[in-house]
Amino acid sequence: MFFPSMRLLFFYVFFVGLKPSLATNILGNETDVIALLRFKESISNDPYGVLSSWNASSHFCNWHGITCSIKHQRVQQLSLQQCRLFRLQQLYLPDNKLTGEFPVSLANCSELRLLNMSSNNLYGQIPMEIGTLKKLEKLSLNKNNYSGEIPSSIWNISSLSILSMGYNYLEGKIPEEIGKLKSLSGFAIGANKLSGELPSSLYNLSLLALFYAAENQFHGSLPSNMFSNLISLQEIGIGGNQISGPIPTSISNASSLQLFDIGYCSFVGKVPNLGNLKDLYWLNLNYNNLGSNSALDLDFITSLINCTELESLVLCSNNFGGVLPNSIGNLSTQLTEISLDFNHIHGTIPETICNNINLITLNLEYNHLTGFVPNSFGKFQKMQLLSLGANHLIGDIPFSLGNLTQLVEIRISNNMLHGKIPPSIGNWQNLLYLDFSGNNFSGAIPVEVFSLSSLSTNLNLSHNSLNGTLPVEVGALGNLGTLDISNNYLSGQIPMTIGKCTSMEYLNLHGNSFSGMIPSSVASLKGLSHLDLSQNNLSGSIPTDMQRLSFLTYLNVSFNMLEGKVPLEGVFKNATSISIVGNNKLCGGVLQLHLAPCPANVMARSNHHNLKLAIIIICVVVCLILLSIVVVVFLSKKKKRTSSLTASTNQYSMVSYQILHHSTEGFSTSNLIGSGSFGSVYKGFLESEHKFVAIKVINLRMSGAHKSFIAECNALKFIRHRNLVKILTCCSSIDYSSQEFKALVFEYMPNGSLEKWLHPSAEITDRLYTLDLTQRLNIVVDVASALHYLHYGCEQPIVHCDLKPENVLLDDDMVAHVTDFGLARLLSMTNGDPHNQSSTTVFKGTIGYAPPEYGMSCEVSMQGDVYSFGILVLEMVTGRRPMEEMFKDDNNLHNYVKMAYSNNLLEIMDSTLLPKQIGEEENYTKKLTMCVFSLIRIGLACSVESPNERMNMADVTRELNLTKDVFLQH
Structure with a gap:
């Protein structure tokens, strides 16, 4: 972990040009004017026009970003920052x-005196001529x-x-000549490719207050007297x-030190006394080889008592031994x-650690700690992450842990804890991740576990001694992705309510x-990829509908008492993806399973349990037909439409990994056209179809990637609209490294994303993106039309949840x-009205575009999409x-626009929308x-804070079409 503190150094500077022909009309020092005009010529892209004031209408000392001396009218400062149009003196905007x-x-x-060109896309080498600026005091070229x-x-x-040059591609060494800079107080060169040893003259700079050189290739060791000067x-x-080498003992002389970050290096030896660093607030020594697995390794912690400002103590992944x-x-x-994880610490957890009542993170896992979990842990009222896994702890879970109401993640796996899981854990209503596996907990699973509706990442109670049944309340965990209760002594039937866990990707009930019977509701877990029901006493047949689980890639039902026909489709088509051994009465299936054919009477018997259900369904259908012929007609039309859309979605057969690998030249970076949270998008050419496509490769190592893949497939399966991206096919296979591979194939959009057009990057020089x-x-009308269709035109309303410019693509015709x-x-329908309904899945969205209610754990809704649309319009x-x-x-953007809406509209508009000439046609x-x-x-009406006060997409599309008609009239 690095601490990217550049608080004393980073300035943000942005340059724009001016035509040289204006120079003769500007009063002042001609040398400076000519230099500035030539500088203007060197800038090839100025998307924000931050130097619009650089013209003959004003003295060059009044140009934006320039400060002149009073006596000689010479340029002393050049710090070009795009500022807010109000309160100019308080805010700057980086990245112009x-x-x-x-x-x-x-x-x-x-x-x-000051030259600041940070946070741009300037390139090339820094010229030697910069050395002629003999009076320069501050030089910032970072980013x-x-x-x-x-x-x-x-x-x-x-x-x-x-001197700030961080976050570039600089290389070479830092020479001893740096010692000439006796006035240097800030030196930032982090995130470059610099190498060699740090020069000894650096340590003689007595005024140096900040030194940041992280993420380079420096080697060597630090001299023992480094901090003496x-x-x-x-x-x-x-x-x-x-x-490498030891931490210099002279560090005790650096009494003003506030931050000390040497993580991810190769330091060794004992950590010296740090008690003289009274202002220290950040100490990061992680991922080194400090300590010698001896009793005295942690003695320096006592010296930290004098560091009364300390906020973070990160010592993980070292060689520390001894006791706390x-x-x-x-x-x-x-x-x-x-954070002391991944060390060799032994002994008990001292009760005194609970005096640190403001702790948010306590990580002690992967050590050799023994004894009990202190009951006084209940004092940690602010704790969000508690990790004690992979130690040798014994005893019960203290009931007082229920006081940790802010917990987000708790891991106490692989210890020797026993007793019952206390019901007080029901107080952890913010919990996302719970791992109690690998202990000796007994008794029933407390029903309070299933009241933790926030659980979305993991619930792991495996490898314990739990007994009783799996409560029907398990269905309340609708957001849960992983449930592992394997290797316990649970009995009874698997409840039908398991089918309500609609976000489930991994379910393990083994052992x-x-x-x-296997509940038929398992087939409702549309996103399930891993299902293990092996080594139980399950009977009856395998539900036929399980073959519809299109994402299921691993199924183990071995060593049960199942009987009847093995299905043939879905995961059952691949004999290597399923295990059915130890069920002697199963028959049929694909040839590779080598099962006996099913007799006719066995097949009939395997379907007999569905007879009553079928009769009930037929009766209901008949009653519905008799009640309303209109319903029959409606259902008929809907079925026809669904079949048509299904056919269009599947117009291409599923492609193989080999084809996609070939079409993208091995997923070459030259074909990479975008990336996001759950994957990367490549341009490819499908030879069989003679067309370019966009291939979205899912990064399955990311948490939630499977869920994202499933959600996208479910959303796109039955929708079609001219303003929605068209899915062509998909791929679910194994790559050349025998790793799981999933991808979606879409129509290729030659003009890329709206983001690229609104905010073109510096690399785009071959055309003008305006x-x-x-x-x-x-474009606004197109996007509104798409949302209107999703909200009101689909069989089941769909909420997009992540509308932003990056997710709006433009075709050849800029549609x-x-x-x-x-x-x-997908939204549930109650009484036929989806307007006030919301999904059962909590979602935060993309910062800036997600509505404020999502940040308060509200559920997703149509009104959330409307808010995102409003922000997009304002952008x-x-x-x-x-x-x-x-x-x-x-x-925020909404309030910024609202303040200027009546009086200063032209000031907040994108400058590229303004008339190019003052005398431009008055009517236009x-x-x-x-x-x-x-x-x-x-845009303002859609992005108001209260969801109930926002427009709906039906009204939005109507008003936008009216606006378009008026604007395009000649």
């Missing part, structure tokens, strides 16, 4: 996407694409106090290098994290004593298509992302203004 090489002409600005070595001339600028040092981050000292309970009252108002209006249904949810009109730095606290300008007003009004 300026493209070009370093402006060599700036070397002529000999009075320059660009600079390459090559740091020019040696920089070390001659003796006035430098801030660095008396001003406050923060040092050198993690992620190959630096009682003094760990006397640390700072500010302490929120203790119990369950009896009765959208005029007509194009934006058409918009909504894509990425990996988070989509298209203003050109501003909702996640920009200026939008903090209560000042009037229609443009009316159109923009209408779009903003709709």
Whole structure:
């Protein structure tokens, strides 16, 4: 773990150009003017127009981003930051996407004191001419694409106090000449490709307050007297290098040190006394080889008592031995994290550790701890992550753990705990992950476990001694992805309510004593990929509907008492994906199973248990027909439409991994066209169809990826609309490394995503990516039409859940298509009205686009999609992302636009939408203004905070079409 603290150094600078022909009209120092004009010429892309004030109408000292000296009118500061149009002095916006090489002409600005060009897309080498800026005090070039070595001339600028070049591609060594910079107080070169040893002269810079060199290729060791002269040092981050050797004992001299981060290096030896670092708040020593697995390894913790500001103590993945000292309970009252996992610590957990009542994270897993879980753990009222797994703890789970109401994750697996699981765990209503496996817990599973509706990642109670039944309340865990209760002594029937766990991907009931039939409701777990029912006492036949579980890739029903015919479709088609041994009365199935054919009477007997159900269903259908012929006609039409859509979805057969691998040239990065939370999208050419396609490869290692794949398939299976992306086929196979592989194949959209057009990257230089108002209006109408269809035009309403520019694709004709249904949810219908219904799955969405109620654990709804649509409309009109730095606290994009709606509309509009000439046709300008007003009004009405006050998509599409008709009239 690295601490990316650049608080003293990072400045954000953005450059734009000006035509040289204006230079002769500008008063002031001609040398500086000419240098600035030449600098303008070197910028090839200025998407935000941040230097629009650079023109002959004002003195160059009044140009945006420039500060001049009063006496000589010479340029002293150049810090080009795009600011908010109100309260200019308080806020800046990084990332203006300026493209070009370093402006060599700036070397002529000999009075320059501050040069800040951070967070752009500037490239090439930093020129030697920069050394002519002898009065330069602050140089910030971080977060660009600079390459090559740091020019040696920089070390001659003796006035430098801030030198920031992090997050580039710089290489080479830091020379001893850095020692000439006696005034240097901040030096940031992290996240580059620099190598060699850190120069010894660096340690003589007595004014150095911050040194950040993490994530490079530095090696060697630190001298023992390193901190003897660095008396001003406050923060040092050198993690992620190959630096080795011991931590210098002179660190005790750095009494002003606040942050010490050396994680992911190769440090060895004993951690010295740190008691003199009274201002230390962050200590990260993880992933080193510190300690010697001896009794005295953790003695330094006692010295940390003097560090009264300490917030984070991260010591994991080292070689620390010994016992936890009682003094760990006397640390700072500010302490929120203790991570000591993956060490060799033994002994008991000291009761004093519970004095750290503000702890949010306590991780002690993978050590050799013994004894009991302290009852005083109940004091941790703010605890969110508690991990004690893989130790040798004994005794019961303290009832007081129920007081940890903020818990999100708890892991106490692989210990020797026993007794009953206390019902007080029902208080963990924020819990996502629970792992009690590998202990000796007994008794019944408390019903309170199934009241934890927040459980979505994992519930693992396997390898214990639990008995009793699986309660019917298990159906309340509708969000749960993994349920593992294998290797216990559970009995009784598997409840039918298991079918309500609709998000289930992994279900393991192996090694119990369950009896009765496999419940038919298992077929309702549409996303199930792994099902293990082996070594139980199950009887009856395998439910035929299980062959409809299209994502099921592993099924084990071995060593039960099952009988009857083995299905032939779905997972049952692949003999290597199922295990049925130990069920002597099973018959049929695919040839590879080598089972006996089923006699006719056996087949009839296997279906006999469905007879009564079939009769009931027939009676109900007949009654419905008699009640209303209209219903029959409606169902007939719906069935016809569904069949048509199913046929169109399956117009291509499922493709193989080999075909997709070939079509993308081995998933080459040259064919990569996008990536997201659950996978990457490649451009491919299907030779059999003679067409380009977009192939979304699911990253199955990501948590929730299976669920996303299933959700997207379910959402796209029966929908078709001109403004929705069209799925062609899919692939569920094994790759060349014998790993599971899943992919979806879509129509290829040549013009990419709306995100690329609204915010073009610096790499796009071959064409001008701009959208005029007509194009934006058409896109808004297209997206609204797609949402209207999803909400009101489908058999079952669908909520997209993640509408944003990245998920809107544009075809050859710039027609918009909504894509990425990996988070989509089907809504339940109650009394025929879906408006106030919501899905059973809690979802947070993408920050900036997700509605505020999702952040309060509200369930997804149509109104949530409407909010996202409103934000997208406002973004298209203003050109501003909702996640920009200026939008903090209560000042979001909605409020920003609302404040300017009546009086300052032109100031917040995307500058590319404004008339290019003042004398442009008056009628067009009037229609443009009316159109923009209408779009903003709709965007604001859709993105109000209260869901009940938002427009619905039916009204939105009607008003948008009216706006479009008026605007396009000639």
